[in-house]
Amino acid sequence: NRSWTASKTLVKSMNPDILSELDNASKSKKGLTDRLYLYFTQLGRDMYTGKPINIDEISNYDIDHILPQAFIKDDSLSNRVLVSRAVNNGKSANVPLKLFGVKMAHFWEQLAEAGLINKRKLKNLQTNPDTISKFAMHGFIRxxxxxxxxxxxxxxxxxxxxxxxxxxxxxxxxxxxxxxxxxxxxxxxxxxxxxxxxxxxxxxxxxxxxxxxxxxxxxxxxxxxxxxxxxxxxxxxxxxxxxxxxxxxxxxxxxxxxxxxxxxxxxxxxxxxxxxxxHYKFMLISQEVFSLNGMMFKQKLFPAKVAENSTLIPIKQGKPVNIYGGYSNNVDAYLSIVKIRGKRENKYKVVGVPMRSLHNLKLAEGIGHEAYINELKMVLTPQFTKDKKNRKTGQISRQVTDFEIIVGKLMYRQLVIDGQEKSLIASSVYQYNAKQLVLSDDSIKTISNAENWDEEILS
Known part of the structure; x- marks a missing residue:
């Protein structure tokens, strides 16, 4: 197309080596930084003087706001250019059109025609705040x-x-x-x-x-x-x-x-x-509680020989896993709290409600609370059932631990307060601290800066 043709022509006349430089930059671990992006879109030239920029010394050049920040707060690439430090210092709070427009206007237009800079950037380069029109003024305000x-x-x-x-x-x-x-x-x-x-x-x-x-x-x-x-x-x-x-x-x-x-x-x-x-050290925080509704388990079907060493989920009711195999990684729709009755004392436990039982539980819930609790107890019973071998006869019998449902539906991220401890429920096994971490300004700055450290520095 016209833009691509204009771009190739301009590259050949201005900086024929820039394509190989772009190829090298794209393969670098550092990636395309703002300086490099501006360097390539300016065809390796200072936007205000047109002089060539040495890519090996690119860190010595400044990124300047075309329209000063006192005029408009715009940190986008459409309002930034790469220029020499001396020229940038001399520009001060002025606009490029006044200082460099006579010499550089044609180059800016060529870049826009080749698609290397957008229309907004060209407009910023051509803007004189002293003669701004009513329509341009309202555009800036909006x-x-x-x-x-x-x-x-x-x-x-x-x-x-x-x-x-x-x-x-x-x-x-x-x-x-x-x-x-x-x-x-x-x-x-x-x-x-x-x-x-x-x-x-x-x-x-x-x-x-x-x-x-x-x-x-x-x-x-x-x-x-x-x-x-x-x-x-x-x-x-x-x-x-x-x-x-x-x-x-x-x-x-x-x-x-x-x-x-x-x-x-x-x-x-x-x-x-x-x-x-x-710097407030305590603020009220609300977490959204939720249940899951989707995949019941991982779709990979494991063979029967795996059943002895892992807990598999039957592929269908009436098909034992030691014969037909089964699925792994059960997914819980939500959670429940149960009380396990013991001889000396009762214990409380968070258990998962399997996704595959969700349909029947919803039907029971529509009938009433009691029907829901009865259905839920049937769903949870396998988790409290284990095989027990008689030492004398060797006979294996199924034993169900007595339990009572205390909370029938416990959502993920539910806040739990136990004395002075606050935690959020992550699963039937895990919970995490609900208290917010408070750090000093210096620590926050250090952590935030660390996110941008180069991998080579860390290694």
Whole structure:
């Protein structure tokens, strides 16, 4: 096609060796880093000067934001380029069109025509904030403020209908804003340590919702559900689209609502409050409990000779495993708690309810609780049945241990509190600690950085 032809022609004229470099990079253990990606999409040239980049010294080059972060918060590859460190330092907070547009505009267009950069990146390179059009301005605002997630929009619709007649505002906050706040104030998010990141994200969302609502009154139709009817595009004029920039600006000690004068950001107090919440050592956590509904056991059929050394599941009722073989790895739909009656004391045990019995149990449950318990006892009885050999006669008899069902249906991840110990049920055999792990900031940083360590360093 036209794009591929243009790309081949451009590669041959600009950097004929780049394809072999790309082949070597693709075979490297390190993979295609952002620097290498930008290097190849720029055909191995500085995006601002057009000078060749030495791929062996690529770490000495900077990744620069085309449109400065003070103008718009956009960390995507569509707003980043690879340039020499000296040129980047000289650019400062300016835009490339002003400084390099005359010399480099044709090269940028060639890259876009060849499909090496997308239209949005070309548009960013060609943007001058001083002469930005009304339509471009609204595009920038929408990209920063409008939530595109269909789930978020659905929830906003539901809440909007529920609180339609109340003085309640439903504010939609984009996930990238939470991410920006975490980056700016070093609130590291690591899902592997604990579940507290959900609560802190919720707090950040509420915090930012209040801030945007009071800080950008004219822009409310972009992020407040139901405000679109009041919107007047011709009344909005802006030259800055990083809506959280003032929160990270050291010179902004306080920010107030322009209508009421209410202080919505006090740098010292607000940052302390955010840090206090981030460092909470105890938060309420709710886990979803669930049952399984699917595969009853592994589908591999084992021969009869295996039955003596392992517990197999009959392939059909009335077909003993020592003759016909059977299946392995029973899957439990959910669990139950039973009380085993002993001579001296009673014991409690968590047992699995096999998936293959689920149909009959559902039928019994439809009849009533008593019918369900009776059916469940029949299902669980084989787990409490064992063969006992008479020492004198050698005769083998089946013996059933007396048990009583205490909890008929125990879901996976059910919270169990035993004294001071809290645990979550993982299976009939395993449980894991329900208490959340709390670490220092330095420890969290170390663990998070370790996830990105090179395998060669670790070895």
């Amino acid at each position: 990209r920063q403020l409008v939530e595109t997630s269909q789930v978020i929009k659905l929830v906003a619709n539901i809440l909007g209908d529920k609180y339609r007649n109340d003085d309640t505002k439903i504010i939609e906050i984009t996930a990238r804003m939470n991410h920006q706040m975490r980056d700016e104030f070093a609130f590291i998010k690591n899902r592997e340590i604990n579940d507290y990141h959900h609560a802190f994200d919720a707090y950040l969302t509420a915090f930012l919702g209040r801030y945007l609502y009071h800080r950008y009154i004219k822009l409310r139709p972009y992020f407040v559900y139901g405000d679109f009817k009041k919107f007047r595009e011709d009344k909005v004029t802006m030259r800055n689209f990083n809506f959280l920039h003032d929160l990270t600006d050291d010179t902004q000690a306080r920010i107030a609502d322009t209508e009421t004068g209410e202080v919505i950001w006090d740098r010292e107090t607000s940052i302390k409050q955010l840090k206090d919440v981030y």
